[in-house]
Amino acid sequence: MTDLLGEDELAIEATLNGKPLKRRVKARQHLADFLREELQLTGTHLGCEYGICGACTVMIDGRVARGCLTLAAQISGKSVDTIEGLTESGKLARLQREFIARNAAQCGFCSSGMLLTAYELVRSGRSISRAEIRDFISGNMCRCTGYHAIVDAVEAVIAKNAEKGG
């Protein structure tokens, strides 16, 4: 089915932030644009739009993915979580507290993507070295270059995890 501009449209059914989603989407629209423009979920940011910067990071079926390198059509049948849903659910609360405590979100542009990537890392519950943290977040660029504070924040959450576990 095509609209007046000749853009192909199709119906999708997915889970978004834990709730069912039924929409018609444009075939050519990537997920980050869909979230921002059709659903007004503007916490997912757009930087480079070719997979380098990580600002558009979302979670698909529980793993981080690039919103700009995924078509909205591709999420049909899948579960997507964004910064909005994960914040509301409290899953990011500890990371967010540690980010705020040391001003690890400076301009804030990278923060939503950075938090989601960090969440995938700390969720594993294992102890993780500083070098591993740096490697893991290397696909999320912070142009304020506030990496030290970000790594500190992630490290603090992992340390507190370990205390709890031990």
Next chain:
Amino acid sequence: MKARNFRYIRPSSLEEACRILADGGGDAVPLAGGQSLLAGLNMRLSAPKLLVDIGDLKELTGQTHHDGVVRLGALTRHAELLGSELIQKHVPLLTRAAAHIGHVAIRNRGTLGGSLAYADPAAELPACAVALGATLMLRSVVGEREVRAEDFFTGLFETELKPSELIVAVKFPAIQPGTAVGLAELSRRQGDFALVGLAAVASLQRDRIGTARLAYFGCVDRAKLAPAVSAAVRGLSMPLPDTSAFAQAIRQDLAPEDTAGLRADTKLHMATVLTRRVFNSLSQRATP
């Protein structure tokens, strides 16, 4: 930028996917993980008319190990190459390679078959497939055929794959006792494509190199087997003190050309340094 307009279809079986590709006559392009394809579409480097989403086809998944052969479905994600015990144990070169591919979000989505089909000259997995002597299983409406990895890559982003064909799986020989694998690359930044890279599989007799299969990437137009270097390093004792025994062979096998930002002699120098580095890392892991 935004992608040009295209149509999207998600077939529910491999058979249906093959039929759509056959009917598409070259206007239909398969979409698996999309981590290179969608970046290219956003930059308008290509503009296919129809994307055929094969990303959920069960027939293209799965990992098995039988009679010394590890068969990996084309949709095996880079993250699985890193995390799968079967792959770590029997095809450890793939695990080492996956650590160099992009970043975690890319590795969660990108696929083995997609990387091979895309045939980026700087990608790690085509070189691993060539060095390991892998076999690609290709499928179309007319049936299935097998192509050796070293015959599959024919040029810059060019392969033996026909527009109507899909890679369904890749068969890798499981690692044998006395064999070591190594992979290293030089890139400007973490996660970037390699300027020069090398995937190596070598049999070792104590500290001596026996047979070696080497595939270079990044510095030439495709993942390239290096028979002259293999012959030159045969019988050498490790650690290699310098590069004099094989530097000329690298020149012969690769014959790189100047490209924007990187001269041919720089590439050769980097490939030579890297070769010694990879072999000496093998020796550190060699068991007596």
